[in-house]
Amino acid sequence: MRSWMGIFLMFLAVTVVSCSNAKTEDETTQYDKPDKFTVETMAVNKEVRAAKITFSGTVTSDKTVMLMPKIMGYIRSISVDIGDSFRKNDVLVSISSDELSARVKRAESALKEARIGLKQAESGLKMAQMEKRKAEAQFNLAEKTYKRYKRLLKSESVSQQEYDQVESEYLSAKESYDIAVENINLAEKKLNQAGSKIEQSKAMLSETQSYIDYKKIKAPFDGVVLKKLSEEGNLASPGNAVLKIGSNEKIVAAEIGERLFNNVSVGDNVTISYPSGNMSFTAVIKNKSSQIMPGSRKFTVETTAKDILPAGAYVKVMVAEGQNEGVFIPRSAVKQVGQLNAVIIKEGDQAKMRILKLGREIGNKVEVLSGLSGGEKLVLTDVELIESGDRLKEK
Template identity: 25%
Template sequence: MNRIAASSIFSFLVISVSCHTQVEKIVPERNNITLSVYASGKVVSKDQYEVKPNTAGYIREIHVSEGDLVQKGTVLFSLSNETTLLNEEIASLSRSFSERQNNLERLQELEVQIELAKSEMVHDSILVERQIRLRESGIGTDLELEQRLLSYAQRKTAYTGLKLKKETLDRELDHNENTAKKNLEKASALANDLEIKSNIDGKVYSLLKEKGELVNSQNALAIVGNSDEFLLELLVDEYDISQIQPGQEAKISLDSYQDQVFDARITKINPMMDSGNKSFLVEASFVTKPPTLYPNLTLEANIIIEVKENALLIPSSYIFQGNQVISAEGDTLQVTIGIKNYSETEIISGIDGTTELIKP
C-alpha cells in the first residue's frame, strides 16, 4: 500500500469517528453550593489527660481497672520509694528536735543567768552610788571609786551580753523550727506523691503500666478523661486555617458510624502551628452526637465556610484557564466565578441558564 492510499484511509477513519461521536453538552443549573474545608482528626474525652507521677518509684499497687469511674482524689496507683520514706522520717525527727518546746531548758537556763546578771548589776550600781556619796564626804579614795565603777561596767556588759545571747537564741530556735517544718512539709509532699490520685471526676480509659515497673515523671501511667463529654480535635492545613473561625459549623463522619453524618461547631483554634505536619489543631464540640463514643475514634470533617442558595452552577471540570468555558458552538467565553469546590463552581456572570457548554 502506497503512502497516498494510507493517508486517504486515515482521513476517512477520522471523519467517520468525528461524525459518529456525540459531544457531551450541559447547561448551567441552579442549586445550593457549599464551600468547606476538609480536616481529619479524632475524638477525645473532655479534660482527658495522661496520669504521670511527680516522683520516681516502683509501682507497688494499681487500685483501678480500665473502664472504672473515679472521682477527683481517688488513688489510682501507689508507688514504692524507700529513699523518699526515709527522708520523711528524718525530717520528722529533725522537726521534733527543733521545736521550741524541746529547747525550753536552754532558754530557761539563759533566763536564770540574765536575772542573776541583772541582780549583780543593780547591786554594783548601788555600791557605786554609795561610794560616790562617801567620796563626797571625804571618805574613801579615788581608786576605790574607780574599782566600783569598773565592776558596775563589767556587770552591765555581762547583763547586756546575756540579753543579746537570748535574742540570738530566740531567732535561732525560730529559724530551726521553721526550717525543720518546711523540710518536713517537703518530705511529706514527696511521700504523698507516691500516692497518685485522679485530678478529675471521670473514667479510666487506659492503663499503660503494670505492677512492679519502675517509673518516673516522664512516664504516663494511665489515661483518664470525662466519661460524659467529648470534643473533637481537628487538624487543619496551614493553607486553610485563615478561613476557620470559632462558631462555624462542621459535618463529621466517623469510621465507627458509617453512612452517618453528625453536626459539630468549632469552639477553639490553637494558634501554634505544628511544624511537623504543617497543620493547626482546631477543637470542636458535637451539636448532634452518636449514642456511644470512645476516645481516639478517627473522623473526617468538613468545616462549612460559606453556603449559597439558588446559585448558577456548572461542573468545575468545564472551566479551564481559571475563568473560561467553551460554548456548544466552539466559542471560548470568559466568566466570573464565585464559590468553587472540588465538583461545582458558581457562575456570577458571562453565561446564563440557557448557554450550552461542552467540556474542554
C-alpha cells in the same frame, strides 16, 4: 419368571406414585405470581443539594493530660485501666518512696532538736536575768558606797586605804554588772536563733509532709483513661508519664484536604456519621489549625461531638463544598441483585430493571451516580418480587 415380573411391576407402581406425590408438593409450594402488580410509583427528578466531601475522623477527649509523678519512687498500685472512668480527685496511682519517708523523719528529728534548743535558750535567758538582777543590786550598793566614801575622802573623814578598798569593790561590781548585761544580750540572741530554727524546722517538715501528698496521683477532673504508660512495680520519676487521661467531653479530630482550607472556618456546621453505631448528627467546628501539614497537604479541624461516642471511634466527617445537581431516590426502592444495586422502572405497563451506582446517603434517601437521569417512573412497592418484563399497573 412370573414372580420376578410381579415384583418389578409393584416397584414401578410405587415409584410412579411417589413421583406423583412429590410433584404435587412442589406445585403447592410455588409462588402464585399475579398477572399484573399493582404498584406505587414516583417520578424521578434531579435535585439541587449541598455538595459534601467526606473525610475520616477520630473521636477523642476535648481535654487530655499526661499524669506524671512529682517525686521519684516505685509504683505501688494503679487503680484504673484503659477505658475506665473516674471522678475528680480519685486516686489513680500510688507511689512508694523510702527516700521521702526518710526526709520526713529527718525533718521531724530536726524540729525536735530545735524545740530542745529553744527550751535551753529560754532557761539560759532566765538564769542570765537572775544574774543581772543580782549584779545590778550589788552594783547599786557599791556605787552608793563609793560616792559616799569619795565625799568623805575630800573631808579627810576616811583614809586613802579605806577609799581604795571601796573603789575596788565598786569597780568589781560594775564589771560584774556589765558582764551580766552582756550575758542577757547573748541569751536573747540565742533565744531568737532558737526561735528561728524552730520556724525553719517547721517549714522544712511542712514542705516534706506536703510531698507525702505527691505519693498519690489524683484525677484533676472527671474523665476516662486513654493510655496506660507504666505498670505496678516500675520506677516512677518526674517527667515520665504514668497515665494519659481525657475529659468526658468528646470532640472529633479530622484532617481536611488542602483545597478546602479557605472554605472551612470555625463555627461552620459539618455532618458526622458514626457507621458502627448507625448514627449521624450535625457538629460545629471548634478549632482549625493555622497551617497545612507539609507531608500530607492537609490541615486539622476539631468539631463538637456527642459524649456517648466512645473515645477512639472511627467516624466520617462530611464537609460542604458548594452545591450540585443530582438524582436522589428512597433507599427502600433499591434492591440487591447479587453484589449490585438495582431499581424497577415502569415503562408503559412493563417493568424494567436498572442497575445503579450509588453515592452518599442523606437521611432515608440515596444519591444515584449512574443508572437514572431523571424523568423515569420509579417503582416503590413490591420491588423484591418484581422482575423485568412483569406487567404493572399503578394504584
